[in-house]
Amino acid sequence: MKRRDFINWVGLGLIASSLPVAIAACSSAQTASTDWQTVGNVTDLDKSGQLLNENSSIGPVLVVDTSKENLVAVNPTCTHKGCTVAWKAEAKKFVCPCHGAEYGIDGKVQKEPATQPLKTYAAKIEGSSVVVRQS
Structure with a gap:
């Protein structure tokens, strides 16, 4: 050779x-990237029906309890100008305080000026923790 x-x-x-x-x-x-991440505890969620974690490992997360045992999780950063949206439980929608954009419970735009939906996550309760996963 x-x-x-x-x-x-x-x-x-x-x-x-x-x-x-x-x-x-x-x-x-x-x-x-598919692992569940703890973003808070059930006690904090139960206090106001929502839980905001701005420093989670997947970015800012807002978890809301829309009804008993039904959690919705989104990235609360408005896709229009980057303000933090607020959950309006009575209307069951997310509203941007800066320019009035509105998003449905599924994160989809309901009222402009935003044109892109909010990023959504799977959410559940494990023991006393609220956990989310990128979907």
Whole structure:
């Protein structure tokens, strides 16, 4: 075997042996984004029917209790100018205090000037914690 062929085979072997590590690293990053994240506790949610966590690992999250055991979670940043929307329980919608944009319980725009929906998350109660997951 010639020296050049030997070096080529060794190089190819090194690349092939590192491939599973690269695949595993990419797979771990994807599964981490689907994990449930704790954003608060049930006691705080029960006080006002809503829970705002501006510093969660997935960004700002507003969780509202729309009815018993039915949680809705959104990123409360208005898609128009970046103000923090407020939950209006009686109307069952999110309202931006800056320019009056309104979003439905599903995060979809109901009244402009916003044109993009709010980002939504899956939410549930686990024990005494309120948890959300990027969907």
